[in-house]
Amino acid sequence: MIESIKDERIAAARALTTRAGRLAAGRCLVEGPSLIRQVLAAGAEVDHVLCAEPPPADLLAAGVAAHQVRDGLLRKVTGSAKPVSWLAVVRLPVELGADEPYGDFAVVCDRVADPGNLGTIVRTARALGVRDVVLTDDETDLGSRRVLDASRGAVLGAAVRRFDSPVAAVKSLQAKGFQVVVTSPRGTRLQSLAPLRGGRVALVVGNETAGVDQATVDAADLVVQIPMAGAVESLNVGVATGISIYELRMRMVLAMLTDRIRDTLGREINVAGALVRQALDTRLREVGDLDSSQVVLLMVLACERSTPLAQLRRDLGVDAGELAAALSPMAELGYLSSDEEQAVITGHGEQAIAALWAVQERVEEDLLAGFSAQEKDMLHALLRRVQDNAQRIVTAKN
Helix, strand or coil, X not given: CECCCCCHHHHHHHHCCCXXXXXXXXXXXXXXXXXHHHHHHCCCCEEEEEECCCCCHHHHHCCCEEEEECCCHHHHHHCCCCCCCEEEEEECCCCECCCCCXXXXXXXXXXXXXXXXXXXXXXXXXHCCCCEEEECCCCCCCCCHHHHHHHCCHHHHCEEEECCCHHHHHHHHHHCCCEEEEECCCCCEEHHHCCCCCCCEEEEECECCCECCHHHHHHCCEEEECCCCCCCCCCCHHHHHHHHHHHHHHHXXXXXXXXXXXXXXXXXXXXXXXXXXXXXXXXXXXXXXXXXXXXXXHHHHHHHCEEEHHHHHHHHCCCHHHHHHHHHHHHHCCCEEECCCEEEECHHHHHHHHHHHHXXXXXXXXXXXXXXXXXXXXXXXXXXXXXXHHHHXXXXXX
């Protein structure tokens, strides 16, 4: 039982009620059983707990040193007018250097003055999966009681960096590949339509009164606004930050999915196929009225003269409707004839193929220019394997 206010543990706790004391010790005070448990659950390092009642079993089970103190002594430590039963001495997170690795999203607090707002920002950021918090002055005190209360201890699990100015922070983040987004009523774009690149994003939020300073706005990659309805001109910075983090992270996911789709095999095959058709169409228009898909169809028919429609669908990779749409105009032009079961190339069609075959071969040579014979064989083999795998998927589904 600690009885005296002169006890070294009490004296050390009293020193933590000032910013200078917190900075010197690298520790802060966390008050109340609920907040202490949240801090422990978040993985913060708790030196010990001072309690005016017998230590609870869960704290002892967590391996936390607990010291019971005389009733009323903790109130003298905090200077509170109300009774204080629990007080924990917790290590403040070590502020990271500018070169330490970041996650995919960072929140830059540009001179956010109110401790309650700062705590709300950090708590919201942590709830939305954002750990990196960037401060832009020497005065912001994450260990103050109001910040700790508003954040519910979330600041103790944040990855904190501090810069001399917001512009310095922006430049450093941009050098690390972040797209820096500033929220401002003067934003030229709606936040919901912000053109994100799909990479890392840093959100800059400003002072409650002055907002983000103009030099920082000028240095940013995007300046966006949250649209307001009615007579409301602005939002509390903590509320606005929560909206912005959520919306920008959703847009990040969409941008990354878009990039993923662009890079998929299916897209590459589709793009390659479209470009090959365009190249062949360009050459074919120089000598006749057939396009590449029609020439390919005639070439398939020329191999067998009479070809079952089911085989044509497999060879061309089309369904019944697409095949019918392709056959009809060519039959009208006299290149082929067809019924419900098969298609037959006509003499006119054979003459057309004879004239166009050389065009097809020249285009293929140009498309595969620079390929060795082995590479050409490998390409054909790989494409056949892709086709076979795709056919198995279609067959299994049907």
